Amino acid sequence: xxxxxxxxxxxxxxxxxxxxxxxxxxxxxAGMRMGRLHLQSLHTTLGLAVNENEPLLLRDFAKMLExxxxxxxxxxxxxxxxxxxxxxxEPVNGHAHVRQLLLTGFATLLVEEGDLVLGRWQSIFAVELxxxxxxxxxxxxxxxxxxLPRASGGGSGRGxxxxxxxxxxxxxxxxxxxxxxxxxxxPMRRLVEAGGKRLRPKLVQLTAxxxxxxxxLRAAALAAAVELLHNATLIHDDYVDESxxxxxxPTVAAAEGPERAIAVGDYYFAKATRLIAEIGNxxxxxxxxxxxxxxxxxxxxxxxxxxxxxxxxxxxxRVVRGKTAALFAAACASGAQLSDAGPEIVEALRxxxxxxxxxxxxxxxxxxxxxSSGKPVGLDIRQRVLSLPLxxxxxxxxxxxxxxxxxxxxxxxxxxxxxxxxxxxxxxxQRVRVEAQALVDAAVHELETIELDGLRPTLIGLARSAVDxxx
Amino acid sequence: xxxxxxxRELDRLESLWDDGLSETYRSYMEAVGAHEPDAQPKxxxxxxxxxxxVRLQGLGGRAAAPPTLLMGDLCLARSSRLxxxxxxxxxxxxxxxxxxxxxxxxxxxxxxxxxRALLLNALKAR
Numbered sequence: 142x143x144x145x146x147x148x149x150x151x152x153x154x155x156x157x158x159x160x161x162x163x164x165x166x167x168x169x170x171a172g173m174r175m176g177r178l179h180l181q182s183l184h185t186t187l188g189l190a191v192n193e194n195e196p197l198l199l200r201d202f203a204k205m206l207e208x209x210x211x212x213x214x215x216x217x218x219x220x221x222x223x224x225x226x227x228x229x230x231e232p233v234n235g236h237a238h239v240r241q242l243l244l245t246g247f248a249t250l251l252v253e254e255g256d257l258v259l260g261r262w263q264s265i266f267a268v269e270l271x272x273x274x275x276x277x278x279x280x281x282x283x284x285x286x287x288x289l290p291r292a293s294g295g296g297s298g299r300g301x302x303x304x305x306x307x308x309x310x311x312x313x314x315x316x317x318x319x320x321x322x323x324x325x326x327x328p329m330r331r332l333v334e335a336g337g338k339r340l341r342p343k344l345v346q347l348t349a350x351x352x353x354x355x356x357x358l359r360a361a362a363l364a365a366a367v368e369l370l371h372n373a374t375l376i377h378d379d380y381v382d383e384s385x386x387x388x389x390x391p392t393v394a395a396a397e398g399p400e401r402a403i404a405v406g407d408y409y410f411a412k413a414t415r416l417i418a419e420i421g422n423x424x425x426x427x428x429x430x431x432x433x434x435x436x437x438x439x440x441x442x443x444x445x446x447x448x449x450x451x452x453x454x455x456x457x458x459r460v461v462r463g464k465t466a467a468l469f470a471a472a473c474a475s476g477a478q479l480s481d482a483g484p485e486i487v488e489a490l491r492x493x494x495x496x497x498x499x500x501x502x503x504x505x506x507x508x509x510x511x512x513s514s515g516k517p518v519g520l521d522i523r524q525r526v527l528s529l530p531l532x533x534x535x536x537x538x539x540x541x542x543x544x545x546x547x548x549x550x551x552x553x554x555x556x557x558x559x560x561x562x563x564x565x566x567x568x569x570x571q572r573v574r575v576e577a578q579a580l581v582d583a584a585v586h587e588l589e590t591i592e593l594d595g596l597r598p599t600l601i602g603l604a605r606s607a608v609d610x611x612x
Numbered sequence: 613x614x615x616x617x618x619x620r621e622l623d624r625l626e627s628l629w630d631d632g633l634s635e636t637y638r639s640y641m642e643a644v645g646a647h648e649p650d651a652q653p654k655x656x657x658x659x660x661x662x663x664x665x666v667r668l669q670g671l672g673g674r675a676a677a678p679p680t681l682l683m684g685d686l687c688l689a690r691s692s693r694l695x696x697x698x699x700x701x702x703x704x705x706x707x708x709x710x711x712x713x714x715x716x717x718x719x720x721x722x723x724x725x726x727x728r729a730l731l732l733n734a735l736k737a738r
Binding site: 150230275321322323324325377380381398399400401402403404405407408410411412414415418419421423426427429430431433434436437438440441444445 | 624666669670671672673674675676678679681682683685686688689690692693695696697701704705707708709710711712714715716718719720721733
């Protein structure tokens, strides 16, 4: 049996919200094969109905509700002078309560072969009678569930252990975006669907399989929330960095303006923190919120340091530790905390994530100088983003003076091309590669003394692959 | 106790204290009496940081310049960390929903709900 809450926002006073797809997602996410989905409204002015989703018919229903229980028809419930304990924000909504009597507040739907059993024209509606509001439905799924597949099956992806159910994370991301208002969900969906490595969710899922309490659905919920949080920070970053493209698509700021970018970033920052709070593990909530604070603080440092571009090694490490490594470390620690792993395991994984995150950023810096990466070469130079190869090239005895001179001036195509050539001609990239590999070795070393329930090879492989890449 | 807390929690945000944050904090202090005494200053500061943070960002209005946006981001993040340590799950969820309401209204161009009213309501969540 699985119990969940389905939350969504309504937009109009009376509204038929088709929740069929959301419920289908829940069934798929749970891996339910055969059984029953019980659904219950948690409000006295929100009903449920199974009927046809045909716009004119829905208008007929709304008119029928209005005829049966018109607004302002002298309901005693609306006579606040006669009622006790009336809240300050109590709405005048007697009509909505009466209309709810005509509907039902609960429903049981059958599930067969992993899908809802519905007739051709049947859709399931949550019927808003007093909107717009935040609404919540309780769900219970009761029946037979598919066992989690082993390494080679069911969406884990080749080479990943069963704990890393990437399909669960993708479903959870889809499900969350389905219930969000269109002005925020459309830009976020564009970013989420453009891909990305999903390293942070993988780290959450892996580490959530280490302790004694292993719950793949909770792990997927946390992993998806961490990915949303990561994407929310990217949306604000792109505005700050004046980036026009990310993952091959226009950034929110470039496509829809900075005002929308700020709003979308804020929305998903808040939504992710809410989803994490709803998981109900205080250690997890603290770990993620501390990481978020570190990210924001280091973003301020990052921008401040652009006046001294390209900066130095210590400044670089301080910024990268906050900007990139903090969320890697939090992903590792929070997954372990979710599974009730012991504190020594949590801390070892936190250190592993921190070192891996720094190494990952160094590898990312090197990609900026690789013509085979598929990304425009020299973007970090153009945007004056902190980059270790540039720092090392600027320190180089041979090319350093020219690199520093070029970086101090206006950076057009010719200057960016020349700086790129100088970095490639120096030993800067090799120094960064060696340093990143040393960090990966240190990260792997953190795993040696703790019990990882067979996941050590995967965590080691993930660390190695994070550095050994060209895209 | 409260003064020490404020000192500790204003790292990098000190300039905001005399620029409206202190007054906003005091307003929220009047609304947290129902919470545990230890939690009251943290919750009031968390609410004040959200209110000041979204104002700095220009949420629902003209976008702030990048450095100011980042200050606003840090306000929201610090608020989140304060809530993680001091607030019940219901209050944490209500704060997040308040920001969701403000930002979705801003994204859709609708009139933004007043942060003060939303946050005062969030502090009452049980």
